[in-house]
Amino acid sequence: MKRFNIVRILSKAATLLTIMVLPFTLQSCYYDVEEELYQNTPCVTENITFAQTIQPIFQRNCTTCHTGAAGSGGIDLSTHAGASVVANNGRLVGAVTHAGGFTPMPQGASQLPACTINQIKAWVEAGAPNN
Ligand code: HEC
Structure with missing residues (x-):
């Protein structure tokens, strides 16, 4: 019992x-599931700053390959100086939007969410400021 x-x-x-x-x-x-959360919230493309929005995107998706002088393709996305080079020559937007004539990025992974791409575009269109 x-x-x-x-x-x-x-x-x-x-x-x-x-x-x-x-x-x-x-x-x-x-x-x-961070990216899925973002899809359910409105996409903010105003007042995008390098420090708050763009750099974290690169750190999450790109800097494993693109860091320092020996970064893939000679591209360094770990600093504003390096990132602004590809922002201003059109290769950054070409690569993340998978436009013809560019190597699609991030390499070996699926395309970034539409909101993330729009935030990168907004920053580039604003002149890729170091803010
Ligand atoms: C797994 C490694 C890897 C990751 C992750 C990666 N890249 Fe790349 N990336 C490369 C290599 C390798 C090249 C050079 C290949 C080439 O130019 O054909 C390259 C080239 C590029 C180019 C030049 C493309 C062109 O056609 O001129 C840009 C811009 C770029 N990457 C941006 C990014 C961005 C932004 C991310 C993150 C969203 C990213 N990459 C993530 C490996 C990577």
Whole structure:
């Protein structure tokens, strides 16, 4: 009888624990998918700054290959000085929009979300400021 009670209590405890832990598990999945979250929020393309918007995009998607003088294609996206070169010669927008005549970027990954591309375009069109 005692043994039976312990089993029942343990199984109840396990059920309770599952119910308590489940929301956290679901929540962490939800917040991990950053790009999908952005798709559900309006795309902000105004007042784009290099430090707040553009540099984090490059750090997430590009700088593993494009850092320093030995960066792929001789392109350094880890600094404003390097990024502004491809911003101003048209290669940055050509590559991320997968336009003809450019090597599509990011290489080996799917195209950036439309909102991210629009933010890059907005920054380039504003003259690629170091802000
Ligand atoms: C896995 C490595 C890798 C990643 C990640 C990567 N690139 Fe590249 N990128 C390359 C290589 C290699 C080249 C040179 C290939 C070529 O020019 O044919 C290149 C070339 C380029 C060019 C010149 C394209 C042209 O046609 O002139 C631009 C601009 C560029 N990358 C931007 C980016 C941006 C922006 C990102 C992130 C969104 C990115 N790259 C991510 C490897 C990478």
